[in-house]
Amino acid sequence: MDELNEQRQQRIKKLDLLREAGVAPYGTRFEVKDRAGELLRLHSEKPKETLDQEKISCTLAGRVVALRRFGKAGFAVLQDGADRLQLYLKKDLLSEQAYAVVEQLDLGDWIGVTGTLFRTKTNEFTVEVHQLTFLSKALRPLPEKWHGLTDVETRYRQRYVDLIANPQVHQIFSTRSRIIAGIRAFLIERGFLEVETPMMHPIPGGATAKPFVTHHNALGVDLYLRIAPELYLKRLIVGGFPRVFEINRNFRNEGISTIHNPEFTMLEFYVSYADYQDLIALTEELVSSLAQQILGKTVITYQGRDIILTPPWQRWSYHQAILEVNSLEPSVLQDREKALAAAKRLNVPVDPKASLFTIVNEIFEETVEPNLQQPTFITDYPIEISPLARRKDTDPTLTDRFELYIAGREIANAFSELNDPLDQRERFEGQAAQREAGDDEAHLVDEDFLRALEYGMPPTAGEGIGIDRLIMLFTDQASIRDVVLFPQLRPEKA
């Protein structure tokens, strides 16, 4: 018999012993009156004498994660959420049945207790338990108490064990939830309406990416998991909702890395009558106020580097950034041969047949992006790589657009929306031509979206923020898998 089975068998045996003692090993309702975190926050600073005087009674529940028994008494550590609180279990203070439970208790079991707060002679804040209710039996042993669970594969595949064994992981996901709640509150406070748009699209659009394909049997059609909600949210602007947002998953059938998961969480929001400059201000306010609210500061540390989220942030035009970082002549941006030569000189690998804008964009991604550690708005992207953005009034080859970079990564993408249906049709047709030419990520013509624009869309600015990456930044995590509860892995047992 292998060791896991041996430990399981032992625990299954204890199920019977519990039943014999009249205890249900899988119990039911338990009236929780206190949370460990709250008790620690309210009372753990009080001196021994105060606690003895106040005789504070409490009732809480959780998982037993440590047990130190000796003879007819012992200590247990109860884990309640991310908090741990010590229990004192003494035979004299418990019913015969309750003490029988203590004797059968295993690491991992769930219990509920009632008792009073006190300090041990080593000054540890502890609950002296008077009543104990067995709630649920664990049949599998917990990971090692000192090192916890470190095997990354097990941590991702069995996140439940990771969450039990590593309280800091519990903390990260609780922070994640608070960040998303904070974003919702921020937007709702400013008059945004939260909406849900389709996850299954007949035509994938709103971004350039490879989609996942699925099939609807009754309709007999292929559908695509959405790569972005953009075109649907803009339909709602046409419909007359002046401010909408959606926080939900996008799906992209592309590589997996420390900053890419096939499904990822995106915030997109649209503001009627506004332009991309308004969104720069809104983004600074959103991110810095979130940092203040969640982390209590606007200068944060990410992977050993200080990131200053205190506004205002740097603004830099796309072309200006390329020229300045690489000390290039402006003519490079106009001349394909010069751009190609510059790329070669800068050791930026490019396809020699690539178009001017592709070469320039390669130079940007290779030489500028990694330098954008502090929050920076890169503005005025060329029209060729911005098929849904409004042209600049001052230069029709550029768009009213920005991307926000923090820690060398793209965090947000925003622009004044293209609301001219005829221009949009031309751009779609340009994309269709690129698709004909072999670019399978170019946009398809979405006739219904064009029809919507033809009903008239007010001037509008829209933005998408990659929530997982924002959370990585806020929680100082290097890998997206550490901020996604169940990251995508190859299925177990091939």
Add this chain to the structure above:
RNA sequence: GAGCCGGUAGCUCAGUCGGUAGAGCAUCGCCCUUUUAAGGCGAGGGCCCUGGGUUCGAGUCCCAGCCGGCUCACCA
């Protein structure tokens, strides 16, 4: 998809030159009514990722594969 690194007890890890598989925690038994990585004494527990090969003999060397991490490529 390519390169590098890894996979040994439930967990965290050792394993020398190729010579019968090790520790701590966890588990089981005994002792212990204020411990906190509790302690003491004793015991059990292994598909060394899988499949081939070399060898008298493979956890160890070779080949192929599986799974994971990191880097690169694509992308947010």
